[in-house]
Amino acid sequence: MTHGAPTNIPTHGPDDLVVRGAHVLDPASGLDGVMDVRVSGGRVAEVGEGLRGTRSLDADGLHLFPGFTDVHAHWRTPGREDEETVETGSAAAAAGGFTGVVMMPNTDPVIDRPVVVSGLVRRVEGESRVRAYVSAALHEGLKGERLTEMRLMREAGAFCVSDDGLGTQSAGVLRNAMLYAKDAGMPVILHCEDHTLATGVVHEGVAAALAGLPGSPGSAEDVATATALVLAAETGARVHVTHVSTALSAALVGFFKGNVPGADVTADTTPHHLTLTDELVRTLEGMYRVNPPLRPEGDRLGVGGALRDGILDFVATDHAPHASEEKDLPLEEAAPGFLGHETAFSALYTELVLGGHLSLERLVGAMASAPGAWVGDGAGRIAEGAPADLALVDLSEEWTVRGEGLLSRSGNSPYIGRSLKGRIVGTMVGGELVQDRTGARFGSRA
Secondary structure, three states: OOOOOOOOOOOOOOOOEEEEEEEEEEOOOOEEEEEEEEEEOOEEEEEEOOOOOOEEEEOOOOEEEEOEEEEEEOOOOOOOOOOOOHHHHHHHHHHOOEEEEEEOOOOOOOOOOHHHHHHHHHHHHHHOOOEEEEEEEOEHHHOOOOEOOHHHHHHHOOOEEEOOOOOOOOHHHHHHHHHHHHHHOOOEEEOOOOOOOOOOOEEOOHHHHHHOOOEEOOHHHHHHHHHHHHHHHHHOOEEEEOOOOOHHHHHHHHHHHHHOOOOEEEEEEOHHHHHOOHHHHHHOEHHHOOOOOOOOHHHHHHHHHHHHOOOOOEEOOOEOOOOHHHHOOEOOOOOOOEOOOOOHHHHHHHHHHOOOOOOHHHHHHHHHHHHHHHHOOOOOOOOOOOEOOEEEEEEEEEEEOOHHHOOOOOOOOOOOOOEEEEEEEEEEEOOEEEEEOOOOOEEOOO
């Protein structure tokens, strides 16, 4: 099992389960049609028609996707369990159809030593409903100075390293970090932000000016993204650029992926940067502070086009729970970040797929197939022998996001009060339902 993945996920069971009559959509395996999926021993045993097993789940009218993988989430453990725990974070993830999650290291204490890594891995093994992967810090304390002992942290169970939360301000440190991570065999997740330019709390533009708020230009992201891409190409490190929010940064990723040999680069953007704009900051509500900030419509469209065209590989939520006293403040004082797990698919299906801007197949590819392949272990596929990590979805269900209905320990979702279409009905990890809204759809025989 991949470093950082929990061992408590079931890998076998006494019965075969046939998920019957779902519309199976898996871009990685080329599946797109109504069929049955038989699960046995925690894995997909068979895909076809008229399959038999000891138990059945009636999925008529539902869609079945590979389970989603979120490569960027904050579960606040260790240190801020008042905001989120492994248990509540994984419950929220399962409710959103996620079967795999990469946890960021900007906790308290920072995940920058082998002993902290191993302690978190043990908690994951005992508490997580989904496969959770530990990202260790790129540098000690995320201060951008002294590199961490990446090889030792990998041996302790870390899957990757990241500077998320603060970024790396020195190009020299970043270059050395990439070389070390490559030698240690670890992917690098980068938060691209130049702090000499990022001096405000929202995007520097018309909305910020009208609201009287200090803004940061989009170049704060673009300059850092360009630096990261140049160094990735030079070092050959496996680099993932996270939460791309500007059209120029997306274009830079596309240029390097298409024209620069040796660049082993992937990138993601978030549901909120695909569906929301900086017009919301004119409310002055602390809810709408996030980093990177919400951008103007032109950036939203540019980033969405890059996702549609495959320039941006994944959708990742940047799930960032905060206590109410940290968000119920004037925008300049509020903690930055949104919840993401439970609304990601529905928000994107409603705004982009039903809005005619993205195909359902591409959305599933960006949430399941591509990030699943990135973490490995056979994730992101519905194929014989692959882990039975699946998301069962009712595309016709319309629901309103309510704070009291969320499973996260926090409630800072920008979609509260919004009506969304499409909802996760069940999430299966290792052949076991870890989130179940299927009702009385089970039968004792198939």
